Amino acid sequence: MGMKREAYEEALKPLTLELVSMARWAKATGARIVVLFEGRDTAGKGGAIGAVRESLNPRQCRTVALSKPTEAEMGQWYFQRYIAHLPTAGEIVLFDRSWYNRAGVEKVMGYCSPEQVTAFLEQAPAFEKLLTDDGILLFKYWLAADQDEQEERLRERLDDPLKRWKLSPIDLAARAKYDDYTKAREAMLKATHTAHAPWTIVDFNDQRRGRLTLIRDLLSRVPDTHEEPEAIDFPDLGREPVKETYGVLKPIADYPVD
Template sequence: MGNEEFAQRMQREVLDSYDEELELELEDRPFDAAGNEIALTEQEKLERRHYFAELLRLQGELVKLQDWVVATGHKVVILFEGRDAAGKGGVIKRITQRLNPRVCRVAALPAPNDRERTQWYFQRYVTHLPAAGEIVLFDRSWYNRAGVERVMGFCSDEQYDEFFRTVPEFEKMLVRSGIQLIKYWFSISDEEQHLRFLSRIQDPLKQWKLSPMDLESRRCWEQYTRAKEVMLERTHIPQAKWWIVEGDNKKKARLNCIAHLLSQVPYQEVEHAAVQLPERVRHKDYSRRPLPKSMFVPGKY
């Protein structure tokens, strides 16, 4: 392979990796009421290019943060809370997209089973906390009790009151143990959530995101607002502050959240030894055995 052909193949490899982000962006394609895709204006195209440039830059910083966490044994827990369709999942995908899943992992717990309902409330979350050199992102967290469980009647008044007595001490204990705890609330307007729900209904690739509980949350908008206000008031403590992310503009919310996250961790760039690819060892007595055609995936594309 000549130098020019090699350079072209390397360039295509880089472009393929960036296409991953374009694939994710299909989630955000805009539709009109009839389900037809809306053409972007020149200004919107310009803003989109700026968004990609900033996102890739921030993701490069996230890789540096990851290296520092591993090198220092730092432990980070990040909570993502907010209304349905507020953009929590989108920013989590962009944070983890280029990171090592063995270092940075997502905990998205389902509803508790019968056994877990009899446990100490925080018990099932504790098992997902990080060891040294790990980052854990909670896509919803123990604050379910202050939100959906309270609004939908899944917990008693006594359990609700006990949660608020316990959670500040629980989080202080996590911080004393060496875990850095960062809490984000994604804020979204009534009108924007309505629009996003309609978009999910029209889009067959997004309909799975709409659960009966999500639909019910629209009816209970004001109850969720009151529950959120109580939660923020009673659990915004110096050791684990709440940070509000304005989420009506998805792309700005992602960039703002990632930039803020980077500002909260005192990471530094870790120097690595230069990587050199070793020469492949070849043996004259080795020959590759052919595999039967029946074992191969059909080449339909």
């Protein structure tokens, strides 16, 4: 049975405060934080990213979700287009899928050659070593969900007009390749789980519980991030507040509520 919303929201509150403190710490120290969210279709990457960044300044914490590469990008070194999205000092970047597309969807769906996959699995640990050696805090999460759970979520997307946009032809084609994705994932984890950039697998069969688990783990692995908020002087106006005026224009009427 999934975690109830009320219990989830109550458990999320203190973690959100810690995330806000982490963001203040990153800004104060110039830390650069990169978090990769990987997993099967419908695993819950978008919801997890939303839970992390909901209360953070969007100018400091941004999500990167790249579309398929352009013709020019296809002619570049594979990692090149991702480098442009790495954080500067004080920034937090959340990758909704990342360079690991090459070891997953591109491999399974035949969008790249076996030689390109082999080169990627050899280069990824070296690439990530360059990042971590330069001081970037890199966290890699794999969100795990069983096939029956995936099928239920795909059906929900199909039936819900507000979620239909999430259902792509690739998602549908991938249903028949569940075992191929498993083999690709295992090869990826074996080749790229390193001391400098380890993988962390999180059970996302219950998405709310999975989000809490991921956020707790992230906070536990960042250095002591407690940072008191900057004091702000907020003096009294010294007069009664005035109502907004619009000249000849009138505000639109409130939406009727029964």
